Amino acid sequence: MISAQAWSDAEVLWDFHQMHHAVRPCSVAVGLGSHDLGVADATVALYKQGMAPLIVFTGATSRTTLSRMPHGEAVHYRERALELGVPSVDIMVEPRARNTGENIQFTRDLLAEASIEVSSVLLVSKPYEERRAYATARKLWPDVDFVSASTPMTLQEYVDSIGDAHLVLDMLVGALQRLMIYPAQGFMVSMPVPDAVTAAYERLCVQGFTSRLAPTSKSESRVDNVTG
Template sequence: MAIISTNQQIQPATVQAAQILWNYMKLDKPLAACDCIIAMGSHDLRVAEHAAQLMLEGWAPLLVCSGGLGRLTRTLWHEAEARKFARIARQMGVPFNHILIEDQSSNTGQNIQFTRDLLESKGCKIRSALLVHKPYMERRSLATALQVWPEIEYRVSSPPGTFLDYPNKDITQEELIHVIVGDFQRILVYPRLGFQVTQDVPQEVMNAYEELVRQGYTRFIVNTKAAGEK
């Protein structure tokens, strides 16, 4: 089921501004071996596939699939994101006994906190983790992890692809821009709410964000006065 069904033609200037936000949010850092991979749940099953592939390539010996139902999937699915992710990983060949499922979280902060609690309850001593999320969530997932669980080291990865080829049957380019704008706004406001560490934001990136807000791409902007959802 697609998140929205519109197929509005996006103007080149809008695409350019969205591309600037995409480039900022996607960190493109090199991989390194870690103690576990944390596949952070979402509507995008490509994240599950990428996490499983990294597991099969030997980047970590343990895969944690984290996610209940979040702001996008709660209207689309009845099954927890983590359970969908774990099923994909098993189908791709990841051994059942190398997968843990955390299926109660509903936001990025809970992904990290509940995963930490799960690993501790299993007696897993973790010194490093590879966070796997959507491309435009790399920066925000890392900023959240450094705030919630700062004692360990992190790497971040996401499925390969560009802003232009990311849209598929589940998310249109128009909806993608709305989502990216909302996630970028959280980069700005969540540090002062204690949800993330502060990020430097170049003026070019702020200008692109403000232009997209001016154009009305505000569907997922958070109300900072009532922000309780990470």
């Protein structure tokens, strides 16, 4: 049972994790692999709105996706996009990335090898991964403008889609921790965390929503996967 205080704190983190960018047309849309096919759906919806002429799906498998996406997250995302009517010629697949940094690095390299000029990227992720993905991309691809996007939904709607409120709160806490510790490790740019968000995060940790916290040593935390 999630207490009223824990839910309120989770709402604070949920709102902070989203960048609240106004979506605009970009050179390419990049869908970051995860357990959530909703990322593929959101990417396709933006493509159909004319927000990008090309889609890149990036992601291998992780401990949370191996059973449901055995061919790799990016491959399954591509299959979903094809089902939704996106022409295969407008989809590229990067199938090797196992963490957010590799998602960005390998996608950048893939597009460069294909001689595709990129000045802006529509970065599509799970709602609570927007800020983390943006901070990572700004670090690793600094000469490109990024616009963050995800499926528009409330925390309650996301919990209902996952079916496990405790797990979702764990993931919100884990994503916030990474925003705080990864800049010092060189994995992303620093993004200020308001005191109210820090306080909500700390209360959730005390209440035990900690299963998705990353190891604190540099050597261990770098293998953390984008799926969190």
